[in-house]
Amino acid sequence: MEQFKLFDDREHLLLPEHLMEYKHGFFDRKESDRYLNTFLETITWQQTKVMMYDKEVLTPRLCAWFGDRPIRQDDKRPPIPWTDELWEIKTKVEDYTGIIFNGVLLNYYRDGNDSVAWHSDKDTIVGLKTEIASVSFGQARNFDFRNKENHRQQYSLELGNGSLLLMKGDLQKYWEHRIAKSAVPMKARINLTFRKVL
Ligand SMILES: O=C(O)CCC(=O)C(=O)O
Numbered sequence: 001m002e003q004f005k006l007f008d009d010r011e012h013l014l015l016p017e018h019l020m021e022y023k024h025g026f027f028d029r030k031e032s033d034r035y036l037n038t039f040l041e042t043i044t045w046q047q048t049k050v051m052m053y054d055k056e057v058l059t060p061r062l063c064a065w066f067g068d069r070p071i072r073q074d075d076k077r078p079p080i081p082w083t084d085e086l087w088e089i090k091t092k093v094e095d096y097t098g099i100i101f102n103g104v105l106l107n108y109y110r111d112g113n114d115s116v117a118w119h120s121d122k123d124t125i126v127g128l129k130t131e132i133a134s135v136s137f138g139q140a141r142n143f144d145f146r147n148k149e150n151h152r153q154q155y156s157l158e159l160g161n162g163s164l165l166l167m168k169g170d171l172q173k174y175w176e177h178r179i180a181k182s183a184v185p186m187k188a189r190i191n192l193t194f195r196k197v198l
């Protein structure tokens with residue numbers, strides 16, 4: 001995959017290729033728009049509740065999980081089988097990365113108020129480095145990541161329509177990521193993270 005530059009106020013650096021690989025336009029504009037519209041129209045979106053300072057709040061985005069098994073071992077809901085489009089995308093991502101995935105989490109950010117807070121994605125297979133392939137359709141949004149030990153070490157990468165980001169190595173161990181809310185009006189974006197779950 002190609003290298004590219006990341007910027008912040010003071011410095012720039014090359015994307016650490018052992019942690020992330022970014023492919024702009026992995027899907028072309030037409031395919032990307034078609035996938036976005038299909039998912040907007042056909043997916044049964046869920047808004048989950050999370051505990052925040054002892055209060056139940058709704059997550060500021062909509063989600064859906066598809067795959068061969070539940071997203072977590074304690075999740076009693078049966079997984080939703082792959083749709084044709086999701087299978088098509090999964091196959092293309094697997095062919096390109098050489099990695100096999102067994103589930104995908106979809107996140108739907110309706111506008112600039114939708115977001116995901118700082119977090120890292122858990123190791124799902126003990127002993128293996130977490131490899132997650134992230135595909136984005138629709139509105140370009142900034143993907144911020146920061147070092148867990150030094151929050152000032154923070155970078156941002158714009159994930160464009162039809163892009164592919166492969167997160168790998170120790171990224172989840174040492175870095176957190178988020179999609180921040182935006183004061184600038186934003187249109188719909190759907191992100192797919194292909195994962196390997198037990
Ligand atoms: O929307 C994105 O690009 C990131 C989503 C994410 O971090 C997650 O689903 O764990």
Ligand SMILES: [Fe+2]
Pocket residue numbers: 119120121177
């Ligand atoms: Fe994540």
